[in-house]
Amino acid sequence: MPMATASSSLHGTAAALHGVGAAASSKPRSAAPVARSVRVAAAARGSGSARARGGMVARAAVAANAVAAAESKSGGHELLLFEALREALIEEMKADPTVCVFGEDVGHYGGSYKVTKGLAEMFGDLRVLDTPIAENSFTGMGVGAAMKGLRPIVEGMNMGFLLLAYNQISNNCGMLHYTSGGQFKIPIVIRGPGGVGRQLGAEHSQRLESYFQSIPGLQMVACSTPYNAKGLMKAAIRSENPVVLFEHVLLYNLKEKIPDEEYICCLEEAEMVRPGEHVTILTYSRMRYHVMQAAKTLVNKGYDPEVIDIRSLKPFDLHTIGNSIKKTHRVLIVEECMRTGGIGASLRSSIIDNFWDYLDAPIMCLSSQDVPTPYAAPLEDATVVQPAQIVAAVEQICQ
Amino acid sequence: MAAAALLRRIPAARAPPTALMAARTISDSTAPLTIETSVPFTSHIVDPPSRDVTTTPAELLTFFRDMSLMRRMEIAADSLYKAKLIRGFCHLYDGQEAVAVGMEAAITRSDSIITAYRDHCIYLARGGDLVSAFAELMGRQAGCSRGKGGSMHFYKKDANFYGGHGIVGAQVPLGCGLAFAQKYRKEETATFALYGDGAANQGQLFEALNISALWKLPSILVCENNHYGMGTAEWRAAKSPAYYKRGDYVPGLKVDGMDVLAVKQACKFAKEHAVANGPIVLEMDTYRYHGHSMSDPGSTYRTRDEISGVRQERDPIERVRKLILAHDLATPAELKDTEKEIRKEVDDAIAKAKESPMPDTSELFTNVFVKGFGVESFGADRKELRATLP
Numbered sequence: 127m128p129m130a131t132a133s134s135s136l137h138g139t140a141a142a143l144h145g146v147g148a149a150a151s152s153k154p155r156s157a158a159p160v161a162r163s164v165r166v167a168a169a170a171r172g173s174g175s176a177r178a179r180g181g182m183v184a185r186a187a188v189a190a191n192a193v194a195a196a197e198s199k200s201g202g203h204e205l206l207l208f209e210a211l212r213e214a215l216i217e218e219m220k221a222d223p224t225v226c227v228f229g230e231d232v233g234h235y236g237g238s239y240k241v242t243k244g245l246a247e248m249f250g251d252l253r254v255l256d257t258p259i260a261e262n263s264f265t266g267m268g269v270g271a272a273m274k275g276l277r278p279i280v281e282g283m284n285m286g287f288l289l290l291a292y293n294q295i296s297n298n299c300g301m302l303h304y305t306s307g308g309q310f311k312i313p314i315v316i317r318g319p320g321g322v323g324r325q326l327g328a329e330h331s332q333r334l335e336s337y338f339q340s341i342p343g344l345q346m347v348a349c350s351t352p353y354n355a356k357g358l359m360k361a362a363i364r365s366e367n368p369v370v371l372f373e374h375v376l377l378y379n380l381k382e383k384i385p386d387e388e389y390i391c392c393l394e395e396a397e398m399v400r401p402g403e404h405v406t407i408l409t410y411s412r413m414r415y416h417v418m419q420a421a422k423t424l425v426n427k428g429y430d431p432e433v434i435d436i437r438s439l440k441p442f443d444l445h446t447i448g449n450s451i452k453k454t455h456r457v458l459i460v461e462e463c464m465r466t467g468g469i470g471a472s473l474r475s476s477i478i479d480n481f482w483d484y485l486d487a488p489i490m491c492l493s494s495q496d497v498p499t500p501y502a503a504p505l506e507d508a509t510v511v512q513p514a515q516i517v518a519a520v521e522q523i524c525q
Numbered sequence: 526m527a528a529a530a531l532l533r534r535i536p537a538a539r540a541p542p543t544a545l546m547a548a549r550t551i552s553d554s555t556a557p558l559t560i561e562t563s564v565p566f567t568s569h570i571v572d573p574p575s576r577d578v579t580t581t582p583a584e585l586l587t588f589f590r591d592m593s594l595m596r597r598m599e600i601a602a603d604s605l606y607k608a609k610l611i612r613g614f615c616h617l618y619d620g621q622e623a624v625a626v627g628m629e630a631a632i633t634r635s636d637s638i639i640t641a642y643r644d645h646c647i648y649l650a651r652g653g654d655l656v657s658a659f660a661e662l663m664g665r666q667a668g669c670s671r672g673k674g675g676s677m678h679f680y681k682k683d684a685n686f687y688g689g690h691g692i693v694g695a696q697v698p699l700g701c702g703l704a705f706a707q708k709y710r711k712e713e714t715a716t717f718a719l720y721g722d723g724a725a726n727q728g729q730l731f732e733a734l735n736i737s738a739l740w741k742l743p744s745i746l747v748c749e750n751n752h753y754g755m756g757t758a759e760w761r762a763a764k765s766p767a768y769y770k771r772g773d774y775v776p777g778l779k780v781d782g783m784d785v786l787a788v789k790q791a792c793k794f795a796k797e798h799a800v801a802n803g804p805i806v807l808e809m810d811t812y813r814y815h816g817h818s819m820s821d822p823g824s825t826y827r828t829r830d831e832i833s834g835v836r837q838e839r840d841p842i843e844r845v846r847k848l849i850l851a852h853d854l855a856t857p858a859e860l861k862d863t864e865k866e867i868r869k870e871v872d873d874a875i876a877k878a879k880e881s882p883m884p885d886t887s888e889l890f891t892n893v894f895v896k897g898f899g900v901e902s903f904g905a906d907r908k909e910l911r912a913t914l915p
Contacts, residue, residue, distance in 0.1 A: 263698035263732035270702020305678040307671035308892040343893050366895035
């Protein structure tokens with residue numbers, strides 16, 4: 127059994143996983159700045175259903191950095207983010223024969239970002255399926271397969287291509303559990319790289335989290351480190367709900383040491399990256415790194431920002447976020463979505479609805495510009511939020 | 526003839542009709558009967574099945590009963606809609622019953638069926654009951670989707686009926702996904718993915734067919750060609766209305782969709798083919814008497830003569846009635862009695878469905894997510910109505 131720490135529990139998730147029909151209440155969590163990471167190994171491995179019946183209790187890392195791996199009993203191992211995703215896939219596919227992967231070039235080619243490299247050799251052509259370039263239909267097929275009890279993982283080679291499958295994702299994936307009165311579950315994972323890359327052009331630099339966020343029934347998470355990439359991928363595969371996992375084109379080669387033992391991350395929890403006192407900075411995916419870069423400058427200037435990687439884009443982890451706001455009273459959101467209708471817009475709205483009384487300053491939101499991403503490098507840089515802007519924003523908020 | 530020997534019929538001059546009516550029963554013989562389909566099958570890159578269909582008197586009478594029940598249900602739904610008890614969209618299947626009934630006769634409940642929004646009768650064919658159907662149409666708790674789906678979202682998981690879909694054509698990739706799961710699990714069953722002549726022009730069908738053919742999935746794409754995509758006639762929407770040929774490298778069969786025996790034969794053939802060789806396309810030449818939905822009178826783009834002409838000459842129930850009478854399997858009076866029973870059954874079901882209450886407001890938030898594995902929230906901020914966060 128793992129080295130469990132007493133207090134952190136997850137919004138009733140633990141209880142819910144053990145079959146107790148928990149209401150949405152959860153135990154209070156302190157926003158303790160002590161970096162602690164808790165991992166729980168899976169209980170009995172075996173059939174998918176045995177696992178599903180409560181073998182896993184998921185806990186999030188409070189600080190996802192080297193501390194996590196350092197506490198690992200056997201030292202951990204270093205790998206790149208795409209390898210972490212791959213490890214997650216391999217572990218889940220070994221454990222549960224109903225897990226399969228659909229996507230373009232995921233099989234023989236090994237995946238355009240190598241996330242599925244070697245899987246076709248390991249698991250065969252029936253479980254790692256090279257699809258033709260037909261997003262609408264292979265996403266629909268994934269939903270159909272999920273309705274019939276498989277657990278497909280559908281890869282969009284670039285998230286932007288999944289716009290072609292929007293109808294399947296919205297109407298079938300998101301809504302079938304509801305419109306069938308609960309008869310069908312859609313335990314599908316839809317994943318792929320998105321975000322602004324290096325001069326990939328407008329159509330290959332899209333941020334679909336803003337388009338998908340209002341689809342009812344869909345859960346969305348964004349990974350940002352090898353540790354949370356592996357953990358979130360595993361959790362997404364095990365979830366009975368449809369989950370969209372947003373990866374980022376520029377983060378695949380991040381290197382980190384992750385634990386050797388099995389672990390998963392909670393889908394609905396945010397990650398405390400850097401505890402602080404002066405301002406709460408909420409971010410996710412690649413912008414986390416811009417924020418941390420800005421944080422170095424801010425610390426030199428005497429500021430103490432609290433950085434939270436929200437990870438869960440739908441639903442938001444308002445417990446972690448709220449506790450932080452209650453402490454700092456100032457909020458800056460840094461995201462890569464467009465200003466209009468982005469995740470930041472919804473987050474701002476949720477914070478105002480829930481934590482208005484705790485705010486000492488208007489919530490600031492730094493987002494990408496409402497323009498198609500240009501090709502030329504300086505223009506592309508100007509499209510997204512840069513560390514200097516983050517520093518300036520914090521200085522403004524903390525006046 | 527063997528069939529005649531098994532008949533139970535009252536010779537006219539024997540005893541007072543009323544007393545004997547009660548003792549007499551319609552034929553329930555299971556002796557085989559071979560009947561020729563109305564027209565031969567037309568095929569595309571495959572040898573068509575024989576025109577001679579084996580059936581039994583019992584089966585024919587079941588066909589009559591099931592189709593009459595479906596017909597009656599749809600007509601009753603029409604009245605309920607006009608009485609404003611059913612709202613929104615209501616797409617009726619009367620005229621097309623032979624497809625639902627013939628298909629069901631050829632397959633088992635382990636095979637899967639998925640269709641679009643004209644799904645009430647397929648739900649019944651898959652074992653759905655009248656009360657759940659009417660309750661769902663009226664948005665009540667006793668409905669098959671708990672009142673939350675409506676006319677276009679009937680499902681029956683335990684009978685492998687996957688709905689019930691409102692977006693034209695989107696169910697076909699889902700159907701190929703079901704077929705994928707069947708192959709993945711080595712089930713030796715097939716999936717029938719139904720769509721209309723309007724949906725036949727959707728790109729995702731060709732995508733799904735390509736993948737099904739590549740991966741040799743047991744998918745059977747069934748085009749219920751009622752010749753009108755809502756208000757647009759097929760010749761105005763499709764350059765090539767030979768839908769059974771649209772599979773190109775995938776075999777196809779054109780079937781008289783108003784002949785329940787032809788449908789049964791074709792579906793049996795298709796299932797054997799699909800499980801062994803991969804996808805096949807079936808085109809059912811059928812017709813709907815109602816308009817596209819209850820908001821469409823159905824007469825602005827076709828003549829009343831056409832509608833009544835089809836009803837005269839090709840009505841599926843009348844065809845079976847003629848067969849039954851020609852083979853002396855029942856008397857006209859007995860069939861009329863069956864129809865009366867059915868009418869009462871439907872009326873009773875409607876009355877029972879009306880008793881079911883509307884869903885409770887709390888049902889608004891159930892089944893958005895599967896509870897117990899994490900998310901219990903409904904929006905980005907986890908709020909349910911006006912609950913406060915702890």
